[in-house]
Amino acid sequence: MNTFKIAIDVMGSDNGPEMLIRGAVKALENHEDLSIVLFGDEEIIHRTLEASECDVSRIEVVHASDVITNYDNPMEAIFRKTDASLVKALRALGEREDLVGLINAGSTGALLAGALRYVPAKVLKRPALAALLPAEQGGFTCLVDTGANIDCNAYQLVDFAHMGSDFMKEFYNIKAPRIGLLSNGTEETKGNKLVKETHALLKQETDLNFIGNIEGNRALSGDCDVLVADGFAGNQILKSSEGIARRIITDIVKYAKKTNNPEIMKLVGHLMGIYDFSALGGGIVLGAGKPIIKARGSANADAITNTSAMLLNMVKNQDLFYGKDFR
């Protein structure tokens, strides 16, 4: 059987490497066409694998004696901590033909800097972080950037539009992805200075299907396939949507307990299936040569299993998406 081999950097997350390793083991159980290379402290990895009593035939372990933490300067760490698990994993992803993708749950900044350094795309661009948000009419809206690039200029936002458009085109088979620009009003005259400048530039991009400004209340509506925002504003959309969804679901759970109505607990399950953003598995690094997913620092084992499934799904389409550029 043709298997897909992905790299998982198990270090640097909030909950310790064991959580990521357990998530990886579960992913292997779920997908027989998956194999995984774990990067990190080999003692911890072997101990955790033994305790899980899993079949290790599809697991490879690469020892790394160092870790990049959130306290490190990302750029410095990528260049200096050459024995760190993340550097070893990224370098392997760039060099090894058999490795088709990577998951990390540590420093976002280091991941992005390292992706540019070790897994560059053919056309060099500053990587961006995208999120796939569940659109109201089904399908997904690709929000880019969600926090990798906080202070942006208009040309960067145009790059985000292209990266998002390419992604939705080739990964979701959308012929001419509709590009929306996040603003405080739909009219062309609305927006801050950055948005107005970007709007003018996007209108001139003949190879983009730019449909105009989108307001925050339509961010998840499905009105566009790619929603372009600077990393600060994009982060607000992502996090406030998450926050309010989590809060409403918590309210419903309380209501269900109070009324003791099992139907309402079923409803909670239904809503969690759509609005539990943490289950979506993490952010996608756009602008790298191979698929890379940033899981949350707080990711639990299930989140890593979900992220692995998402990455596997991506790499199965990689000839469509990444193949042309990278190989």
Add this chain to the structure above:
Amino acid sequence: MNTFKIAIDVMGSDNGPEMLIRGAVKALENHEDLSIVLFGDEEIIHRTLEASECDVSRIEVVHASDVITNYDNPMEAIFRKTDASLVKALRALGEREDLVGLINAGSTGALLAGALRYVPAKVLKRPALAALLPAEQGGFTCLVDTGANIDCNAYQLVDFAHMGSDFMKEFYNIKAPRIGLLSNGTEETKGNKLVKETHALLKQETDLNFIGNIEGNRALSGDCDVLVADGFAGNQILKSSEGIARRIITDIVKYAKKTNNPEIMKLVGHLMGIYDFSALGGGIVLGAGKPIIKARGSANADAITNTSAMLLNMVKNQDLFYGKDFR
């Protein structure tokens, strides 16, 4: 009985003056200590009042032959369209002692420019637009600015903090309102250039209870009493929260219809009571000499009735809040 007289500019909204007039009539029915001055086309006003067959003893009509629309340049319109209903209403609010507050559902820009021109506070500041968001632990968080000031500098954001703090202090009787700064991370080092500059300034404001950065997913948590943001970012928080809440509630309604479970429709009522932001009645103009509320352009009659109740509630507390400065 001591009645409170408020001004309502019935012109310039999306749904026509009749909608606002009907909302005003309903508000009078609900509150016997309320009286209302309607500013606008007197023919339309009288015709609508007659059709409603209401008691007109607590209604005064001031005719205005002109209207400020969303297509007008706000600043120009305020200075040139002196016969417009909004200008007449604002001027009356500034001059007439018996008028204690104002509601408008037309051009936000013109309302803010006109408030500064005709209803200035003792300490002149560029007005901001605030929203009271339902906090998770009960009570409200005052988000300021929600879209009145799109391109801001750090000093403006510090002003927003003061205006919001004063409002929550005197209107909600909170002794030292906790001020949060919207950012993409809680750490002091997180934020765009504007947020980092503002953070440094807010730390030096000894008369503010600044508690640090707040992430978008905690915007409605109740972690702070005042959430400071530039108008672009604040607009995203407000609108994306509204958007996702509306969408989840719509989903639940569909689910209730499918499962035919009356308990779930009851749940919808419960959630609408908390998360139907349109029922909150609109934005509050901070930095004016008397209470002014901006209702939405799309406000229906019920929204105007709610907004009137909100304004009445505010003016009953006005000796606390506006009295000292203005009179």
